[in-house]
Structures are given as structure tokens and as C-alpha cells.
Amino acid sequence: MNSADLSGLWVYLAATPLLGLTLTLLAYLIAWHIHQRLAAHPLANPVMLAVALLVTLLWLTDTPYQTYFDGAQFVHFLLGPATVALAIPLYAQLQRLRQMAMPLGVTLLLGAVTAMTAAWIVGAWLGADAPTLVSLAPKSVTTPIAMAVAEALGGLPSLTAALVITTGILGAMSAQGLFRLMRVSDPAVQGFAIGLAAHGIGTARAFQLSPEAGAFAALAMAANGLVTALLAPWLVPWLKAVM
């Protein structure tokens, strides 16, 4: 087969949803395999690896993102029902949530406001523009919620997705060292802080520390998604006005 045939074949395949969908799953499987091979090291994050593979491939073949996304949207669509499904782990923690309601609620509010405000202040101080700042604000919450918040407030959802994933990796990498420095050893406290600051990737890390830390991380992740979605529409315009 000569190169003209090959590029003709690529043009044909790239026009069907099959290719984008299959490439997404293949890239993820390869990334997952690498992640497992490296003993689930936080630096070898499977999402980051899969995205790197796909971006490289699309760039090399000069394929526009929209062409790829026409197929990949079938995977993307599942983020909606997956967000709804977060109600199930949240329900499982309901008993604990009631017992520790006050301390957890206060921490949640302070943590959610801190995450958005700190990112905004540093970004604005270093000269990021408004759409970038809005995309930054919800970066501590799970991707489907963060993207929806960014979209509703005039940010760039796909940029937010990248920032959310980076935040998750940073949180998973740094949490243990920070807690040691602060002399915080209670797994419930550790888990809640990781889930609040670093959503699902942080929660996965917390489950590696202990089941109790993991449970509190899952709770914090779900609750912070909700609180950030509710607070951001008021906090973001305020930050825009004062900064």
C-alpha cells in the first residue's frame, strides 16, 4: 500500500465516529497498562498518559480535535449519568455525614472558597485573562461538575478539564508530605482534605492510604462538587469585580 492509499484510508476512517471512539478506548487501555506497570505511581496518571497519546497522534496525522470528538463524544456523554451516579457513594456515607455534619460542613465551605479564591488570586496576580481565571476557579472539583461550572460562567470547559486533572495529580503527589509536615495523622481528616482539594484522583490516592481515608475523600469529592457548583455563580462574579 503506498502512502496515497494510506492517507485516503485515514481520511475515510477519520470521518466516521468509529475511529475517535476506538482510539479513545485503545489509548486509555495502553495508558492503564503503563500505570499498572509503574506500580500505580501518581506521576503515571492514566488520564494524562491517554491524553498525551491522543494529542500526539492527532497532531502527527493533522486531524482536527472536532473530527476526533465526533466519535469520542459517546464516551464523553457518559460523564452526565456518572455524575448522577455519585449519589450512590454519597448515600453510603450518609450516616457518617450526619455524625460529623458540623465540622465537615465548616471545613467544606472554607475549603471550597479557599480553592477557588487562591487559584484566582495567584492567576490574576501573574496576569492570566478572564476566561482563563474562570476556567481555573472550579479546578478542585470532579471534572463533569467543573466543566459545567466553567461553561456556565464563561470559561473554557476543555481547558478546565486539563486543569482539573493537573490539580488531581498535584494533590495526590503532595498530600502525604504536607500532612506529615502539619502533623495531621487522622485518616478521616487526611481523606476529607484530599477529596476536597483533589477530587477523584485524590480520592484514588486516599484509598491507597486507608479505607477510612478513601471513604472520607469520596464524601468530600461529592460534597465539594455540589458546594462549588452552588457557590461559584456568586463567588466568581465577585472575584471578577474585586480583582
Added chain:
Amino acid sequence: MLNALTLLLVCQLIGEVITRALVLPVPGPVLGMVLLLLILIIRGGPGDTLKHTANGLLGHLSLLFVPAGTGIMLHAERLENEWLPLLAALVVSTLVTLAVSAAVLHLLVRRRQQKP
């Protein structure tokens, strides 16, 4: 499986309809999550099929981020120009959020334990 998936989609759909009809700032799926949580509280918990379907979806949660994450290629120029504020904002805010959350919860839990 089919029932459970339908329930998830119905919750999402109702969430989308409510958030659009009332012009709420909350994303439709988030409202759907609250709705499902209320249903679970009323029903006294999820059935096995719903649990199974939710575990399936959430077990592969990171896969679902890949199409959107690949969209980072659309922002190559922005990342080139703004990588410093972006990276600094992420590193600083993640560390500060971790520290503030851990410190506040640590103090509140300890105070509550000392009280009785």
C-alpha cells in the same frame, strides 16, 4: 442494568429541565445527583442493580475524562502564553486548599473530642 441506567438518565434529564426552566446556575447532572440522593433516602438505599451500574460507571470514571482532556490541544496557544500563571495557580491553590481543609477539620474534630 437497563432500569438503573434509565433511572440515572431520567434523573439527569429532570435535572437539566429544572435547571433550564428555573435558570439555575447549577449544572443539570449535579441537580440530577441531588434528586437521586433524595430518591435513595426515601427508598432507603440503592438496589443491587443500581449499585452495580453505578460501580461500573464510576469504576471507569477516569476513562470518561479522556475525550475532554484531549481538548487541551485546542488551547495550545493559551497554554504557551499563560503556562506560568496556570501552573503557579494550580500548585499554590492545591497546597493551600489541602492545608486549610486539613487544619480546620483537625481543630474542629479535636475540640469536639475534648468537650465531653
